[in-house]
Amino acid sequence: MSVVWEFFSVKKEDIKIAICNSCQCEVMRGGSRTKNFNTTNLISNLKFRHSEIYKDYQTKVTSKQTAVALTNKPVQQTLDSTRKFDKSSAKAKAITSKVMEMIAVDDQPFSIVDDQGFRRLLEFIEPHYSLPSRRYFSDVSLPALYNEVATHIHMLLSKNVTHISFTTDIWSSDVSPVSMLSLTAQWIEENFEMKRVVLHAQECPGSHTGAAIARAFESMLAQWNTTKDMVHVVMRDNGRNMAKAMEDCGLNSLGCMAHTLQLAVHEGVLSQRSISDCLAIGRKIVGHFKHSQLAMSRLGEIQTVLGLSKKMLQQDTPTRWNSTFYMMSSLIAQKRALGAYGAEYELPALFSAYQWGLIENAVTLLAPFEELTREVSSHKATTSDVIPSVEALKRLLNKSLSTDSGVKTTKATLLEAVKQRFNSIYTEPLYVVATILDPRYKDCFFDQATKQRATEMLLRQLNKMTAPEDAEKETSETESPLKKRCTESDGGAKSLLDMYGEILEENTTKEHQTYEDTPVGQQVNAYLSEPPISRNESPLQFWKSNMSRFPALAQAARKYLSAPCTSVDSERLFSAASNVIDEKRNRLLCEIAEMLLFVKKNTPLLHSHK
Numbered sequence: 001m002s003v004v005w006e007f008f009s010v011k012k013e014d015i016k017i018a019i020c021n022s023c024q025c026e027v028m029r030g031g032s033r034t035k036n037f038n039t040t041n042l043i044s045n046l047k048f049r050h051s052e053i054y055k056d057y058q059t060k061v062t063s064k065q066t067a068v069a070l071t072n073k074p075v076q077q078t079l080d081s082t083r084k085f086d087k088s089s090a091k092a093k094a095i096t097s098k099v100m101e102m103i104a105v106d107d108q109p110f111s112i113v114d115d116q117g118f119r120r121l122l123e124f125i126e127p128h129y130s131l132p133s134r135r136y137f138s139d140v141s142l143p144a145l146y147n148e149v150a151t152h153i154h155m156l157l158s159k160n161v162t163h164i165s166f167t168t169d170i171w172s173s174d175v176s177p178v179s180m181l182s183l184t185a186q187w188i189e190e191n192f193e194m195k196r197v198v199l200h201a202q203e204c205p206g207s208h209t210g211a212a213i214a215r216a217f218e219s220m221l222a223q224w225n226t227t228k229d230m231v232h233v234v235m236r237d238n239g240r241n242m243a244k245a246m247e248d249c250g251l252n253s254l255g256c257m258a259h260t261l262q263l264a265v266h267e268g269v270l271s272q273r274s275i276s277d278c279l280a281i282g283r284k285i286v287g288h289f290k291h292s293q294l295a296m297s298r299l300g301e302i303q304t305v306l307g308l309s310k311k312m313l314q315q316d317t318p319t320r321w322n323s324t325f326y327m328m329s330s331l332i333a334q335k336r337a338l339g340a341y342g343a344e345y346e347l348p349a350l351f352s353a354y355q356w357g358l359i360e361n362a363v364t365l366l367a368p369f370e371e372l373t374r375e376v377s378s379h380k381a382t383t384s385d386v387i388p389s390v391e392a393l394k395r396l397l398n399k400s401l402s403t404d405s406g407v408k409t410t411k412a413t414l415l416e417a418v419k420q421r422f423n424s425i426y427t428e429p430l431y432v433v434a435t436i437l438d439p440r441y442k443d444c445f446f447d448q449a450t451k452q453r454a455t456e457m458l459l460r461q462l463n464k465m466t467a468p469e470d471a472e473k474e475t476s477e478t479e480s481p482l483k484k485r486c487t488e489s490d491g492g493a494k495s496l497l498d499m500y501g502e503i504l505e506e507n508t509t510k511e512h513q514t515y516e517d518t519p520v521g522q523q524v525n526a527y528l529s530e531p532p533i534s535r536n537e538s539p540l541q542f543w544k545s546n547m548s549r550f551p552a553l554a555q556a557a558r559k560y561l562s563a564p565c566t567s568v569d570s571e572r573l574f575s576a577a578s579n580v581i582d583e584k585r586n587r588l589l590c591e592i593a594e595m596l597l598f599v600k601k602n603t604p605l606l607h608s609h610k
Contacts, residue, residue, distance in 0.1 A: 104599040165563040169570035192544035198601035203590035210244030268414030384438035392499035434560040444507035
């Protein structure tokens with residue numbers, strides 16, 4: 001009831017009339033029917049005839065409104081707590097974007113948004129948020145996040161990027177009739193910070209001919225506004241179709257060092273009859289335990305009795321030589337346990353004493369190759385590491401060691417395979433110039449005859465970059481590779497790291513030849529006259545600190561040190577692809593899979609920017 005009735009009363013004889021309690025005047029209630037009655041005339045009567053009473057009326061009205069508001073507040077709070085965000089609100093969009101990012105980064109299926117547990121979790125964390133459907137995430141949210149990341153990468157590529165190095169590879173799924181062509185890029189920014197991005201993992205249908213790959217490659221470069229003169233080098237596998245594709249595109253390309261090491265090891269060691277016989281026995285032994293839980297349990301009991309740690313034997317993959325190395329190492333580590341097992345239980349095959357010694361020496365022989373494979377597969381490795389690594393490897397293989405028993409011929413064959421497989425690196429400017437521009441190596445890994453030719457190669461490249469209009473076309477080099485340095489007997493250094501040290505120590509004390517007296521030549525003379533930095537230091541940090549001293553060399557370093565020495569980035573991308581297109585998602589469209597991989601690999605760039 002209105003507060004005004006505290007100052008009026010209804011006339012008993014006629015309800016259409018109200019009587020003022022102060023002056024007893026009669027006031028019409030606003031109509032002849034009950035539904036038309038109102039309090040307007042009553043309030044006006046107080047306002048114009050009884051001003052003091054009207055103020056009292058206003059005070060009571062305000063008090064009543066406040067009381068009503070306080071009474072209704074819990075109801076309003078309840079309504080607010082159940083009200084959902086509008087889908088177009090900033091908060092809802094931000095949560096949806098984070099859910100989409102989680103799906104991509106953690107290799108989750110889109111169906112996770114339908115899972116009861118996940119929906120309950122989000123409801124508990126943010127009751128106001130409505131989770132969209134799985135179709136919304138795949139059709140709307142994923143493309144939106146992809147475009148956001150792609151825009152950021154376009155922005156990075158527009159920041160005075162002059163030279164970019166790429167890796168590429170082709171992957172075929174085991175669970176779906178799908179093949180994908182990858183493209184990853186890395187470059188060095190003006191502040192000498194290395195940037196790495198994944199640009200593509202697009203479907204590659206049909207026959208993988210050189211021409212088809214070349215067309216796809218040119219299309220991918222065009223999509224990122226990358227001209228061919230910006231491409232420093234493309235790291236690829238050793239397949240003829242990939243090499244032909246890069247040749248058709250008119251791009252510099254190099255074979256993956258890790259793949260070349262694989263070929264050298266297989267040719268020099270794993271294909272040897274005595275070693276291959278041992279590997280066949282090893283695979284049978286490992287397979288016996290892999291396929292029998294009882295056998296594995298018995299072996300575990302023996303390991304405990306002998307005080308050995310319980311470790312599984314590792315099975316190898318023929319396409320990965322280092323997996324064979326790990327298999328042999330695991331067998332050697334469990335030699336005592338296997339011997340005890342063979343005395344009590346039946347094994348499908350056994351090593352003889354001679355064969356045990358053979359695989360132990362083979363593991364020792366291959367240990368530097370395994371170490372080198374890990375090093376060149378690191379994200380820090382560049383083409384500047386190739387020549388020094390091969391030189392250190394050849395020097396180590398030239399040494400006669402006590403562990404050569406039974407593998408001398410294999411060792412000689414392996415050394416010859418390394419020489420043959422890496423013969424061309426000494427005449428390839430992409431390797432030679434990168435090595436000299438790496439302040440950890442400079443020209444120390446070239447013999448005296450090759451050192452001058454290598455430095456002249458650097459000067460030609462520097463002159464091209466500083467005065468391209470006057471540069472002459474580069475002629476291909478046909479010089480012989482480096483001469484074998486020396487053969488040493490047993491004793492002294494036996495690790496790959498020690499070989500680097502030996503070579504650097506031999507060369508840092510020698511005087512360097514002085515080259516042409518030009519601004520560029522003076523920079524080269526001053527740079528080479530200083531000793532190399534430690535191998536543990538960063539070459540990019542060196543050039544960041546010394547770019548004002550050696551501006552021409554620093555500019556060249558941004559170009560040549562941007563190139564990786566393997567195509568591992570693409571292989572790692574496809575390891576992630578196998579988690580995206582798996583047995584549970586074998587019908588996933590390639591377009592969706594590429595966007596998921598793109599977001600997964602490049603999202604860290606977005607967060608570092610923010």
